[in-house]
Amino acid sequence: MNILFIGDVVGSNGRRRLLNNLPRLKRQYGADLCIVNGENSNESGTGITRSDASDIFARGADVITGGNHSMRRADISFYSENEYILCPQNLLYAEKGCGVCTVDMGRYTAAVINLMGTAFIENHKNPFFRLDEILKEVDCKTVIVDFHAESTAEKAAFAHYADGRVSAVIGTHTHVQTNDERILPGGTAFITDAGAVCAENSVLGVSVDLAVAKQKYLKPVKFCTAEGPGYICGVLVQTDREGKAVNIEKVHAEFR
Ligand SMILES: [Fe+2]
Ligand SMILES: [Fe+2]
Numbered sequence: 001m002n003i004l005f006i007g008d009v010v011g012s013n014g015r016r017r018l019l020n021n022l023p024r025l026k027r028q029y030g031a032d033l034c035i036v037n038g039e040n041s042n043e044s045g046t047g048i049t050r051s052d053a054s055d056i057f058a059r060g061a062d063v064i065t066g067g068n069h070s071m072r073r074a075d076i077s078f079y080s081e082n083e084y085i086l087c088p089q090n091l092l093y094a095e096k097g098c099g100v101c102t103v104d105m106g107r108y109t110a111a112v113i114n115l116m117g118t119a120f121i122e123n124h125k126n127p128f129f130r131l132d133e134i135l136k137e138v139d140c141k142t143v144i145v146d147f148h149a150e151s152t153a154e155k156a157a158f159a160h161y162a163d164g165r166v167s168a169v170i171g172t173h174t175h176v177q178t179n180d181e182r183i184l185p186g187g188t189a190f191i192t193d194a195g196a197v198c199a200e201n202s203v204l205g206v207s208v209d210l211a212v213a214k215q216k217y218l219k220p221v222k223f224c225t226a227e228g229p230g231y232i233c234g235v236l237v238q239t240d241r242e243g244k245a246v247n248i249e250k251v252h253a254e255f256r
Pocket of ligand 1 (some may be wrong): 008039040067173174175
């Protein structure tokens with residue numbers, strides 16, 4: 001099974017580029033399942049609305065995952081309405097099932113889980129224990145986890161903890177694609193961060209001037225996302241009939 005995972009889509013630029021390119025990327029990679037992290041896909045660069053989500057689904061995403069910005073434009077009920085829009089299941093206020101779904105594609109069935117780290121980010125429920133609880137109820141061989149976290153060590157430790165029990169642990173949130181994609185000894189594919197869909201001339205997708213002002217003066221600024229050329233980052237994970245990963249490769253498509 002070929003799983004195309006796209007990292008954090010940032011703002012109107014990122015969303016527009018994704019919408020223009022997703023059908024082509026799905027064909028190019030022969031994607032059976034397409035997962036997109038949409039926590040920044042609103043034009044503001046934070047959160048996601050119903051219309052942002054429906055645009056992304058319309059272009060071929062099967063599941064949209066989230067992160068620490070999931071609640072910026074929505075409340076928890078948003079995530080109960082559509083089972084294929086996920087927010088981290090370990091949020092303190094998450095309702096059962098908000099961060100887990102099963103996609104039945106006829107030939108294939110896969111579960112997608114969204115969890116969030118706790119280091120250098122809001123401290124929600126421990127994702128390690130949460131994963132154990134979720135896996136007791138998941139009845140699929142192919143299981144993909146979007147682990148939305150800041151700390152590289154927490155991401156790697158979590159991936160090794162899940163190794164052999166899920167097909168892939170794909171890190172999101174830092175918006176920088178890492179060069180460490182690999183298959184762990186138990187057959188779980190892992191990358192610390194899938195990267196983002198955003199302008200290259202930006203600070204993680206945010207306009208440079210605003211990001212510099214925030215870092216220099218520590219002043220709260222209203223972020224605005226950057227326009228211009230950039231890239232669509234993600235990974236392709238291939239799994240066998242038992243749900244073990246047999247390949248993981250980076251996706252990095254430039255747009256002009
Ligand atoms: Fe993000
Ligand atoms: Fe995030």
